[in-house]
Amino acid sequence: MSSTFRNLCRSSPWKWNSLRFEYLEKPGTGANLVRAWLRRPGALRLETPDGQLIHSTTGINDSRDDLYVSSTRRSWLLPAHLVTPVYDDAGLVRRRPEAAYGEPSFGNGRLAAALDPVELAGNAPVPLEFPDSNRVFLEEPREVDHEGRLALESIVTRSRTYVPADPDEPLAHPGRTMIRIDAGTGVCVASEGLDGDASGKGHWLKILAVDEYMLDDLFLAESMNLTDVRRHISWDIGQST
Numbered sequence: 001m002s003s004t005f006r007n008l009c010r011s012s013p014w015k016w017n018s019l020r021f022e023y024l025e026k027p028g029t030g031a032n033l034v035r036a037w038l039r040r041p042g043a044l045r046l047e048t049p050d051g052q053l054i055h056s057t058t059g060i061n062d063s064r065d066d067l068y069v070s071s072t073r074r075s076w077l078l079p080a081h082l083v084t085p086v087y088d089d090a091g092l093v094r095r096r097p098e099a100a101y102g103e104p105s106f107g108n109g110r111l112a113a114a115l116d117p118v119e120l121a122g123n124a125p126v127p128l129e130f131p132d133s134n135r136v137f138l139e140e141p142r143e144v145d146h147e148g149r150l151a152l153e154s155i156v157t158r159s160r161t162y163v164p165a166d167p168d169e170p171l172a173h174p175g176r177t178m179i180r181i182d183a184g185t186g187v188c189v190a191s192e193g194l195d196g197d198a199s200g201k202g203h204w205l206k207i208l209a210v211d212e213y214m215l216d217d218l219f220l221a222e223s224m225n226l227t228d229v230r231r232h233i234s235w236d237i238g239q240s241t
Helices: 002-009 066-071 110-115
Strands: 018-026 034-039 043-047 053-057 093-095 136-138 142-146 149-158 176-182 188-193 202-210
Touching: 002 136, 002 149, 002 176, 018 110, 110 188, 110 202, 142 176, 149 188, 176 202
Parallel strands: none
Antiparallel strands: 018 034, 018 202, 034 043, 043 053, 136 149, 142 149, 149 176, 176 188, 188 202
């Protein structure tokens, strides 16, 4: 089950394209909750619970000058969903290829790390003769229900090789940390520090929908008045004379 947990932590880029969810950093209250719409690779919309816009971007207008493109190898990498990883027998990712990874985020790096929690597992399994080189040590994972969805939960402890995407907001805190990974998406839906100063720190994420159709218009602060093709369009036809 430990290898399944780690492979699930590597799998997020190939399990979904868009996500609608609620997100809360802990400690926090309902007033700190945000509602989010995310469409890969770079579109993110965040609102308060009462519908006030906090942040919105499509990422479709990002550009790089000729010097950047010609001098940076990363600019030639393909998005993760366009390259093929090595899968295990359960269809989870055992080894991640080189690709243009990275999730949109806001405020700090915790949200991006939760959406793709590879920092808990690394890009590939460690050699059998060096088990202490795993990013984190796991207690035996177990299946749990998280907001109506199946998740794998484990208590993890950081190893010397653990490197968080955001050092100020790691998924695994010093000491023990409770981690939950959604089985359907590979997203880290919950984390909570259990020891010391980190006790109670973490996040809670509730997945509302996976792979919904999302227009560019959703991610713009000012609407382009595009027609949402999902909605029925009524036509008023006057009486003939």
